Amino acid sequence: MTSKRISSPALRRRQVLGGAGAFVLAAILPAGRSRGAGMLVEDATASFAPNAYIRIGSDNIVTMILPNIEMGQGIYTSSVMLMAEELGIDPQSVRIEAAPPGGGAEITGGSTSSMTEWMPLRQAGAAARTMLQQAAAARWSCAPGACVAQDGYILGPTGQRLSYGELAADAANLPVPKDVVLKTPAQFRLIGRPMHRLDSQVKVDGQAMFGIDVQVPGQKVGAVAACPVIGGHVGHVDTQAALKIRGVVAVLQIDDAVCVVADHYWAARKGLAALDVQWVEGPNATVDTQAIYRQLEGGLSSSAILADHHGDAQQAITQAHGRYSATYRQPLLAHATMEPINCTIHVRPDGCDIWTGTQVAERARDTTAEVIGLPKDRIRLHSQYIGGGFGRRLEHEYVTQAARFGRQVSHPLKIIWSREEDITRDRFRPAYLDHLEAGLDERGYITGLTHRIVGPAVVARWEPSGLGANGYDDDLSVGTVITPYTYPAYRLEFARREPPGVITAWWRGVGGTRGLFVVEGFIDELAQRAGVDPVAYRREMVRNNPRALAVLERVARESGWGTPLPPNCGRGVALQFAFGSYLATVAEIEMAGPHDVRIRRVTCAVDCGQVINPDQIAAQIEGGLIFGFSAALYNEITLEKGRVQQDNFHTWRVMRMNEAPGRIDVHLIESTESPGGIGETGTAAAAPALANAMAAVQKRRYRFLPLLSPLNQPSGHEKEQQG
Incomplete structure (x- = not known):
């Protein structure tokens, strides 16, 4: 039996999206594990399918919108390096955004991020560079090949210099090149060289927003307990003692779980401990190892x-x-990630916002739409840093649970699982x-x-x-x-x-x-x-x-x-x-x-x-x-x-x-x-x-x-x- 190499799926066509003086290049990533067709958006602000975007504004800010989420593996550094290598910019200058749900390729797992992004992100950077060179050449009446991309500027043959921001509007009006020339390994300035993690500083100084850090105006916090036996459900619930805890505002219930809602997490935990719940454990109550x-x-x-x-x-x-x-x-085996399960959700009559860490953004969006009965385009998912995934956040049942509790209240609700809940109710x-x-x-x-x-x-x-x-x-x-x-x-x-x-x-x-x-x-x-x-x-x-x-x-x-x-x-x-x-x-x-x-x-x-x-x-x-x-x-x-x-x-x-x-x-x-x-x-x-x-x-x-x-x-x- 010989080795089988896993090959990347075929790449889709790149397209340019222009608008409001910004040059936006979308590199469509392969939908390898999704089987869903990609979909292009009409402008830079709309939702999009599984695309990696390069957005360059007139303010000279380069933004990269990544389909893979950062959960400690360093993808927010290596992905930027790929694009920055071809675009000719300092990776430290790039802004990063997590892609909203699209055609299904926003799946982070299986050690596939670098395999699937290796060509598309380099091609995206090279195409952007090529079009900026063409825009500069048109201004200077010279051949594009005489223009050099370096450190966020296009340099002309006689010493001219224009920033990418200054060329963004012109580049947006050019057709995307069908073929681009990628750098050879001998030309690499970034790829293959050590680079300090781009997200280290914001994690050290507390700016990085993990799901558990989310604070939304008006939010309440819910401590959750599900039936300790899979397949069981809630029986009798006595809420009196829980509601007497200072800060507790409500006790919510779904078929297999309860949620004590309070002004802050400690009050919610105390309320949950005081709650008297009788579980109907169901047919799995006799199962042992x-x-x-x-x-x-x-x-x-x-x-x-x-x-x-x-x-x-x-x-x-x-x-x-x-x-x-x-x-x-x-x-x-359990996943036991450092950041326990959490999800913040705000359900409104006209829409819903979700803040969470997920390895599969589309599933988180879709389950919420199904639970609350709104169209998918009314659901906005805000992906956060994940404090360890290991496959756990390929699951989305915690988002489903949050939506089922969240639709019972008018305010934003953050649910947090205790460590005990996180391990015992793991998948x-x-x-x-x-x-x-x-x-x-x-x-x-x-x-x-x-x-x-x-x-x-x-x-x-x-x-x-x-x-x-x-x-x-x-x-x-x-x-x-x-x-x-x-x-x-x-x-x-x-x-x-x-x-x-x-x-x-x-x-x-x-x-x-x-x-x-x-x-x-x-x-x-x-x-x-x-x-x-x-x-x-x-x-x-x-x-x-x-x-x-x-x-x-x-x-x-x-x-x-x-x-x-x-x-x-x-x-x-x-x-x-x-x-x-x-x-x-x-x-x-x-x-x-x-x-x-x-x-x-x-x-x-x-x-x-x-x-x-x-x-x-x-x-x-x-x-x-x-x-x-x-x-x-x-x-x-x-x-x-x-x-x-x-x-x-x-x-x-x-x-x-x-x-x-x-x-x-x-x-x-x-x-x-x-x-x-x-x-x-x-x-x-x-x-x-x-x-x-x-x-x-x-x-x-x-x-x-x-x-x-x-x-x-x-x-x-x-x-x-x-x-």
């Missing part, structure tokens, strides 16, 4: 979908010199079981591989049209079908099992994070069985994949792979092709005891294609690793009588500063390939690299997450037959 795992275990032996295959893997296994199998288990990363069996040659290398995945299909709920004709969720191919390895024969099966009592969702790369833990753990086991060094074993498997081989060799060299370590220390390696990027990771750890893990050092080598901002890539990988290590070592969502047992950071553990790796080194490999994604690569690498390092120290395999679970004690899960 073991019921979910029993359901998954049943899928290991029942019928399944054939998701992908080549060759006859089963025959290859039957005829192999040896065979080896293993089963892996991964738990439900969780699914639990999965994976079973792999390999046929092996006399050297211990794979001749045939079968892989069965048992678990939910997240896309079936989130976007049913995205489910394959055979019922397969393609996200599960990341780390399994999409891999740097080649197998002579391969068969992937999927047994879909939707768990009771929880709603599942994407979690910082569901396919990549779950698939890589399984595949990289299994590859490591096969190397161990063959008596071959894990790096050498992988080197043989990717010998015909030069990009994968390059990151593997680089990480081995930079990590000191194979050099002596102190007692109780070990290294683990993981190799991946996911989200369009190649990454090799080595975790070096110390284990003083079987439950005492200290991560001494992590080394990564990454080929993510053309680098836009190297500092941003390193920061993304560092943060992703720590996020992934926290989940891999400690965390699992469990249920008892339908209720989630983890509810705050004392039961949902986040890696502390003293537990974080002592050192993380990220090495970038130069490449001229188009950029790949990077936001989820570090998280995907964390669990397999760490599990393989722990196995090296403890001399036993770790097939269950979290890694410190007692399930990882030796139990004879391996099954081996000699042919």
Whole structure:
């Protein structure tokens, strides 16, 4: 099986929108995951579809309207760099606006922002530059090629100079060029060079507006509690004690939740604590974690979908010199973002305004329109910075909830979920079981591989049209079908099992994070069985994949792979092709005891294609690793009588500063390939690299997450037959 590179969808045509002395160039971004047709607006102030706009006013201010939202990943820096590179301006001078809902491409997730914006934003900047040069050339009666764009000015052949603002009105009257000349890498002044985050200052000094910061004149604040069991609803509510709390003004109710409204949040919280609510818990009140795992275990032996295959893997296994199998288990996981769920809404007879952080602006708008019964064009969404998304804000049920409460009052209403509400009512990363069996040659290398995945299909709920004709969720191919390895024969099966009592969702790369833990753990086991060094074993498997081989060799060299370590220390390696990027990771750890893990050092080598901002890539990988290590070592969502047992950071553990790796080194490999994604690569690498390092120290395999679970004690899960 060969690697599959995710290609960007075809780009749409650019158009110029003129008006009021401003030059507005709209670069239509690919509607890759939206399936909705784009729509152009008539002027710069109207709503628009999934477009990235460059707006240059007569005041010489350049504004960029981005379809992707900033949630800590740095897209408000790298996207501006792409446009500013071609336009010839200082990125620090650009104003940024979040795009309003349009044709559906304002979706931030899947590590796709740089992949989808690489060409459109550069083309937008180049087209704007070209037209400004043409406008200046017309004034000076010279050839456009004699005019140079530099630092917000067009420079003429004899020393003339006009600012972009001075040329904006003239440029607006010119036709958009059908073809533009982009800068070559040798001409780059910004792309590929480190740049400090453009949003750092406003975040440090408090100017950055997150959803939870929103203050609207006349607003009240609501503290929310939903039925603690999914599928349950509100029974009896006694409001007397709550309404006696100073500052509480109302108690609102919908079918499955209550909201205490007050002048400020503390009063709302006190009112909610005093509220007497009797819940009708419904059919999921008996669900526990073991019921979910029993359901998954049943899928290991029942019928399944054939998701992908080549060759006859089963025959290859039957005829192999040896065979080896293993089963892996991964738990439900919460997102637990730093900023808990919140949404501010003002419902009026003639319209509605929403202020929130969302990864999918269009869905937030559309659900509000449906709830309050107004046309979509009467809904104005104001996207805010997101204090951590990780896929949580790909969901929009909290906006639906806010709209259902907000339509009951005349004033603006901000709902805020407590940390406990945020975790227990999360939409969780699914639990999965994976079973792999390999046929092996006399050297211990794979001749045939079968892989069965048992678990939910997240896309079936989130976007049913995205489910394959055979019922397969393609996200599960990341780390399994999409891999740097080649197998002579391969068969992937999927047994879909939707768990009771929880709603599942994407979690910082569901396919990549779950698939890589399984595949990289299994590859490591096969190397161990063959008596071959894990790096050498992988080197043989990717010998015909030069990009994968390059990151593997680089990480081995930079990590000191194979050099002596102190007692109780070990290294683990993981190799991946996911989200369009190649990454090799080595975790070096110390284990003083079987439950005492200290991560001494992590080394990564990454080929993510053309680098836009190297500092941003390193920061993304560092943060992703720590996020992934926290989940891999400690965390699992469990249920008892339908209720989630983890509810705050004392039961949902986040890696502390003293537990974080002592050192993380990220090495970038130069490449001229188009950029790949990077936001989820570090998280995907964390669990397999760490599990393989722990196995090296403890001399036993770790097939269950979290890694410190007692399930990882030796139990004879391996099954081996000699042919």
